[in-house]
Amino acid sequence: MARYTGPKGRINRRLQTAIYESAGALKALDKRGNQPPGMHTRFRRPSNYGQALMEKQKIKHYYGLGERQLRRYFDKATRQKGNTGANLLMLCEKRIDNVIRMVGLCKTRPQARQGVAHGHFLVNGAKMDRPSYQVRPGDVISIRPKGNLLRYYQTVRESGVEGEGIDWVSFDTEKLTATVQGAPSAEDISLPVDANTVVEFLSR
Incomplete structure (x- = not known):
């Protein structure tokens, strides 16, 4: 799952949500979002199990998680105080690849994940190559001081890509640096998903 390379438009149509943000995937959802992928098919009302599985798939595809990684996040979320579903999604939101996209x-998140894995970003001045890194208050995310990387990400910004805006991270558009000022809350979760259904599914 973390390295899904198949047709992203099919996933958007299957889950009826803009999970993948590439132009083709969004176009597929916009044009045929009322039809599941495949020929001569139509949506059927899913069972409770099927609905829970669909919600879980939304989280896995949206954040680029594998099954074991999602299970680790779930185990960590259950040990924290508060609502387990919200805790699970907040752990996902704090991933550095998600913050870079936001x-x-x-x-897109896959693009951010690849950039981190290739060592394009620094955290507090040190190279970071783990997309799953959980950002903490005070962390400063910047681009490695290499001319080609700086030009590339500046071009991405100038191409009209805009962040979705998160209150707990400030972004310097001139220096292209992001500073983590706090932690996400339940209101900051960017994915529309029924997390409690996922918690029930993972608790079986």
């Missing part, structure tokens, strides 16, 4: 340094 501030507008990349067009």
